[in-house]
Amino acid sequence: MSVRKIAQRYDNRAEMLVQVLVALVQQNGWISEDDIRELADALNLSRADVHGVVEYYHDFRTEPPGSHIVKLCRAEACQAMGGRELAAHAEEVAGGDTTLEAVYCLGNCACAPAVMIDGKTYGRVDAERLDALLASLAEAAS
Ligand code: FES
Known part of the structure; x- marks a missing residue:
């Protein structure tokens, strides 16, 4: 499922950013720069806002995990x-x-x-x- 579709499941609400990120990590295992850009657009946030949350939580990997x-x-x-x-x-x-x-x-x-x-x-x-x-x-x- 695309980042935009995941965000739509949460009505593109900025306050649901953490839940959207959790869903994204559950689906893909990590969060890419492209994901962050798309998510910022979809939720009408700045990339810095999304980056800040991604960096705050340990479970939001920014690189693909190993096997x-x-x-x-x-x-x-x-x-x-x-x-x-x-x-x-x-x-x-x-x-x-x-x-x-x-x-x-x-x-x-x-x-x-x-x-x-x-x-x-x-x-x-x-x-x-x-x-x-x-x-x-x-x-x-x-
Ligand atoms: S301190 Fe609790 S499991 Fe390591």
């Missing part, structure tokens, strides 16, 4: 249990088809550090376990 989404918890309980080191390791080993995202609590604090891979949560993840999880993604794809 796998790995969310690494960066909140306190996970940081205290090695989350920072795990995130640094993930940056080193994640392949180009994997999108890494920082999140702030996955509700799995008792099993910190926690990660979510393609919607499934894992606890007590160290570098070795993360490597195994990423390897299983690669195996599943081949």
